[in-house]
Amino acid sequence: QKEVEQNSGPLSVPEGAIASLNCTYSDRVSQSFFWYRQYSGKSPELIMSIYSNGDKEDGRFTAQLNKASQYVSLLIRDSQPSDSATYLCAVKSGTSYGKLTFGQGTILTVHP
Amino acid sequence: NAGVTQTPKFRILKIGQSMTLQCTQDMNHNYMYWYRQDPGMGLKLIYYSVGAGITDKGEVPNGYNVSRSTTEDFPLRLELAAPSQTSVYFCASTKGATQETQYFGPGTRLLVL
Numbered sequence: 001q002k003e004v005e006q007n008s009g010p011l012s013v014p015e016g017a018i019a020s021l022n023c024t025y026s027d028r029v030s031q032s033f034f035w036y037r038q039y040s041g042k043s044p045e046l047i048m049s050i051y052s053n054g055d056k057e058d059g060r061f062t063a064q065l066n067k068a069s070q071y072v073s074l075l076i077r078d079s080q081p082s083d084s085a086t087y088l089c090a091v092k093s094g095t096s097y098g099k100l101t102f103g104q105g106t107i108l109t110v111h112p
Numbered sequence: 113n114a115g116v117t118q119t120p121k122f123r124i125l126k127i128g129q130s131m132t133l134q135c136t137q138d139m140n141h142n143y144m145y146w147y148r149q150d151p152g153m154g155l156k157l158i159y160y161s162v163g164a165g166i167t168d169k170g171e172v173p174n175g176y177n178v179s180r181s182t183t184e185d186f187p188l189r190l191e192l193a194a195p196s197q198t199s200v201y202f203c204a205s206t207k208g209a210t211q212e213t214q215y216f217g218p219g220t221r222l223l224v225l
Contacts, residue, residue, distance in 0.1 A: 043202055043216040088154055097162050098143045098206050102154035
């Protein structure tokens with residue numbers, strides 16, 4: 001059973017702080033890694049994808065991947081109240097016809 | 113482009129009833145997926161399709177059926193609805209299998225009473 005585990009929440013940070021979201025996965029052949037943001041009552045929307053070891057930055061978001069440790073994380077700098085949402089980690093194996101395996105999600109609340 | 117559209121947005125079913133959840137995409141994507149999301153949980157894959165006429169089971173297929181007669185449409189059929197099928201259902205699509213982004217529809221909220 002391929003599993004994706006996210007750090008338990010909910011996570012609460014003050015406005016302007018760095019929010020750190022973590023995810024581990026069990027399938028060593030996983031090749032693609034995604035972070036989705038989901039507002040309450042809405043569908044998931046992709047905010048970051050990462051395929052190689054190291055860091056990938058996009059504005060206030062940084063994704064970090066360590067395939068040896070089977071670990072992927074998302075850092076949100078200068079957190080804003082509008083970042084309050086559920087963040088879903090998703091993993092895709094190269095042999096899985098594009099199927100995503102999702103973690104259970106981490107609820108992030110950014111308070112003013 | 114409308115992207116991925118789903119109908120209905122919300123439906124209440126009685127136990128034992130049947131219904132079809134509709135999903136359509138206008139991006140000429142080959143791969144399409146149905147997920148369900150229970151409260152406070154991540155998404156679980158029900159069925160997927162890699163092209164017209166080709167479908168396969170995901171992680172939680174029991175109680176559901178799918179068909180894919182065209183590239184655009186991927187309906188999900190619930191037969192003999194049960195309370196355990198109360199969930200939010202998302203359809204998604206992607207062009208390819210590896211590094212392509214999956215695009216999600218707005219979801220269908222289903223309540224089985």
